[in-house]
Amino acid sequence: MAELLILIFSFFIFLYFLYFIGKDDFVIIRKDIPLEKIFSIAILAGLVGIFSARLTFIIFSSKFGYLNPIVFFALPYYPGLSLIGGVTGGSLFIYLYSLYKKIQVGRIFDLFIMSFSGILPISLFLNIIYMQGKESMIQNIMFIASIIILIIFSKFLFPYASKGEIKDGSLGLVFVLILSFIQFTFDLLLDIKNFSFFSVEHLFILSVFFISLILIINQEIMNKFLAKK
DSSP states (O other): OHHHHHHHHHHHHHHHHHHHHHTTOHHHHHTTOOHHHHHHHHHHHHHHHHHHHHHHHHHHHTOGGGGSHHHHTOTTTSOOOOHHHHHHHHHHHHHHHHHHHTSOHHHHHHHHHHHHHHHHHHHHHHHHHHHTTOOOHHHHHHHHHHHHHHHHIIIIIHHHHHTTSSOTTHHHHHHHHHHHHHHHHHHHHHOTTTOOTTSHHHHHHHHHHHHHHHHHHIIIIIHHHHHHO
C-alpha cells in the first residue's frame, strides 16, 4: 500500500512541477495552449505510463501470472513496475496524442520530462525510506544518478531549451537516452557473470537507447546541416 501512496503523491507533485514550469513558458503562451489541456494529457500519460511500466515489468521478469486482471491492477499486493517501460510508454503516448490533437508535441514532451526529472529523485528517496535498508544497490545508484540528472537538466540543458538553442523535443530525448544508458550500464556492471545482452529487457533498453540517439542526431545535427545547404 505504501508504494501506491508514494506513486500517487509523486504524481501530484509532478503536476505541481508541470504547472510551475508551464505557466510562464513562452511557447505554450504563444500557441495559446491552456494548462487544463496539458494537465489532461498528463493524467492520460500517467495512466498509460503506469500500465506500460506494469506490463514491461511482467514481461521482463517473466511473471506472466500477473497478467491476470485482478493481479495486474493489485499493485499494493503484487508490486512491480519498470521505470524505463513507464517512461517509454508515457513518452510514446505524449507524442502520438500531441500529433493527433495538433499541438506543440516537442515542447509538451520537454515540459513533461523536465517535471518528471524533478519528481524522480523525490520518488526514489521515498521508496528507499520505505524499504528501510532493504533496497537494492541499483536503487541507491539510481537515486544518486537521478539527482545528477536533475542538476544537469535544470542548470544547463533546460535554460538552453528555453532560449530555443536546443530544438523542442530534444530535451526529452536526451533524458530517455541517459536513463536507458544508466539502466543498461548498471545492470551490466552489477551482475556481469549472469548478464545477457539478448534478454528481452536488455534488448528493449538498447532499442530505446539507439532510437533516442538516432532521433537526437537527426533533429540536432542532420537538420541543421541540411538547413545550411
